[in-house]
Amino acid sequence: MANSTFQRPLAAQPRQSKLFRYIAIVLLVLIILVCLAVLITWLVIKPRRIVYTVEKASIQHYNLTKNNLNATFEFSIAASNPSSKFSIYYDSIKASVKNMKYFETSKTTIASEVVDPFFQPHRNVTTLDLKLLAQNMPLSGSDYKDIEHEKTSGEIEIKVSLDAREE
Template identity: 50%
Template sequence: MANNTAQATQQPAKHFNLVRCVATCLLALIVLVGLAALINWLVIRPKRFVYTLENGSVQNFNLTDNHLNATFDFVLGAYNPSSKISVYYDHIEFTVTYEDQTLAFNTIDPFFQPHRNVTRVESKLEALNLALSPSTFKDLTIEKSSGEIDVDVHLMSRIRFKVGTWKSNHHTLRIVCSSVTLHFSWYKHFEKKPCEVEL
């Protein structure tokens, strides 16, 4: 009878020791992963990527019967300040919008950006007989008569990071350059526009 009681007492103790051992191992694993991430961060020292719309223009802007024809040209400056991280831009889409309506869309060729580098990305987007809502047509007509229009420029890209020989999985990069003023007069200077980044 006494032996049965002793065995019953030992079984919960063994179970508790097992749970404590598993919990200790998990905690140690979490600490090690955290330390590895911290060391990687200290070694790589990631820095925020900077994107600026350096130039923009519009040509052949024509509004007829609620339709638009126009050609937009943009130069986006992409600055990678990191000394360790390079970037693959595998798929890139440019979009021009006005009052939430897409005016033009285009894709550009993939490229690779090394660390500590400024790459200028050029894109030409065309609106070909694009149907506009009556309100958008009216507002664009008013803005054209003023000599300039304000548009939003969007860029979406699938990117991968490269550190040494290691390459990351794909991430989605979204860039928005808001309230970009495009002049119809060639002699008016384009003002550079900093862009917001979502990654």
């Protein structure tokens, strides 16, 4: 009795497996070369984080009226670029102030300012003098109560954030 099952030619199977093996080896070599290039670049440049430090802070003209806040927040912030290899050009920086009591749960920004673009050379400390104004800033009932409580206690906790765009 004749066997009715169809068998593929034996030469076709090794060609396909050799082709897949060749493609896998080429991809693996490319991945290794890219990783080595990234590692070598990182070792040559040795990038370091930019450090921002609040040097001075003050609040002027702090006035809390029924559901409105008026205040002037003044900050002197030092931006330190410790890298010896590259400089930074800031397209823009948005500085904002939020009350510590509710900044995590609320998106309410008390005051904000956009800083003009500037260039920071390598191994340089640039000082940003910021003046953020809150003029008739409307507050919700709970936000108003929190800020009023802070005002009567004499301690105001705020969060200053810098959203910077670098090139």
